Amino acid sequence: MTDNYNNNIQQIDIDKAWNNLHARLQEDNLIPIAEKERSIFAMPVFRWAVAAMLALCLTTVVIRYFVPDRHKTPLLSMRNNDADNTLVKTLEDGSTVYLAGSSSLFYPSRFAKDSREVVMQGNALFDIAKNPEKPFRIETKKIIVEVLGTAFNVKSDAKGSFELAVLRGKVKVTQKSNGEFAYVVAGEQATIVDNHWQKTKYTDNNLLESFTKHMKFKDEPLEKIVQVINRYSQRKVALQGEAIKTHKLNVQFYNNDVEGMTKVISLALHLKREVTQDSIFISQP
Template sequence: MIQIEKNKRKTDQAWNRLYNRLDNEGLIPETNSRNSLRPALLRWGMATAAVVAICVSFSVIYFSGKETQPAQPLLTQQNKEKSTLVTTLEDGSVVYLAEATSLQYPEHFATEKREVSLQGDALFDITGNRKRPFLIETEEVRVEVLGTAFNVKTNGNVPFELSVQRGLVKVTLKKDGQDTYVKAGETVTLLERKLQLRHTPDKKQFASYTRNMRFKDERLADILRVINLNEPETQIQAPPQLSKRKLTVAFANDSPETMVELICMALNLKYSKEKNTFILSE
């Protein structure tokens, strides 16, 4: 009961902050009261939690250590090469690790949330789950995925910077609770202990992770999903019996057909083409 009451208080506090912000910005219709508007906004918030892609560049990201469940064993992926190392998490989320980057994540995510620990730069493509939000903790800032693609940087000159490619991200400054919602085309930067919003200066930063990709002992189904995501005009399909076969392969800015040929050579497969779709077979 004590934990339920704590959760209720936190929910009420978050709702009050959101309502006050919308009210200050003149976004609350006069005919709506505080309580009558709450269900509608909660439904809107859940609707935004779709498939997301996150580009993250943190010097340190860590687990908050507030799990109510027993700690799960952590797995580690490290990329020491220049090409991007791509891995798929348990929930289907895809992580693109840049050079000199390591990722720690639980073998099984907690039932109420998903958290990862990252050191370095990475692009995340997050599978939406309204019941298990994706949270990223940094030393000074918390990032909550609301349905989006974004790039985050921290370095000696800029302690925190987040650029949204699509959708919506909530960023909260831990020290004083200051928060802001960042939408597509916007960048938030932590300067002089304040979150400052502006237009994104470099919109090409998201594509830099997918030019040279490397997969290490990944399922064929996951590799094809990543390729198809980044090559929407050309698709690669494989029958279910091939989906769990694992593969280590690298692509260096290759065409879809070249990627198909490399996969077939590695797994001793054949392929055919129907319009813009490549079909793999044994």
């Protein structure tokens, strides 16, 4: 994908683009009449300005080529530059992405009718909502990951190295270069050795904890934050009242202790917290 957009950029005729821009400025009467007899591109400052504008346009093209857009749907981007915390995002289908440091995710605000597609680079844990009619597809630099509903960890860097570990369910991984694919099930991990898939047993029992120990949320509705907390906590959190579910919150948790997390939420949003033996209730005061 990267090679494609590099080739496209190299084929752009810069002089032709300048001439087109000049014609548009003349058409809109943005060039003084006295100046029209001179070549506007002979002016160094203007030439650099046009070059900067073209560079901006090319940057946009680069992003759109890097991020698949098969359904012509604008994609949102999320990047975690914090090496010590996991950025958590729940997508519109209910799937949750735990993004580690120096990692990026591109995703649509709403998925297409027949598929769910995202692009990622870096290290992320995916907990995919099950939907047999809409497979979930993750595209990395060299690999395509396809699932129906499962939990797994993907590592893929800019150089193309790849590693996948499945915690729950079954995942299909396919190499873009040669089409070779493999199915990876819970308890297995897959890497590429000499352009071929190699599967081994996965033994890291602390993988889930490493992603959930220090979580942060950015502009997330309270309802989705609580859903993430309930997924890994024995003591469940219940929101009482529809109004508080949509409250958005920027918050960072330094451990995955449910009591500590609900205290932070209650203080930040000025809500009431009631603790029982089995549950924690959050409501309007």
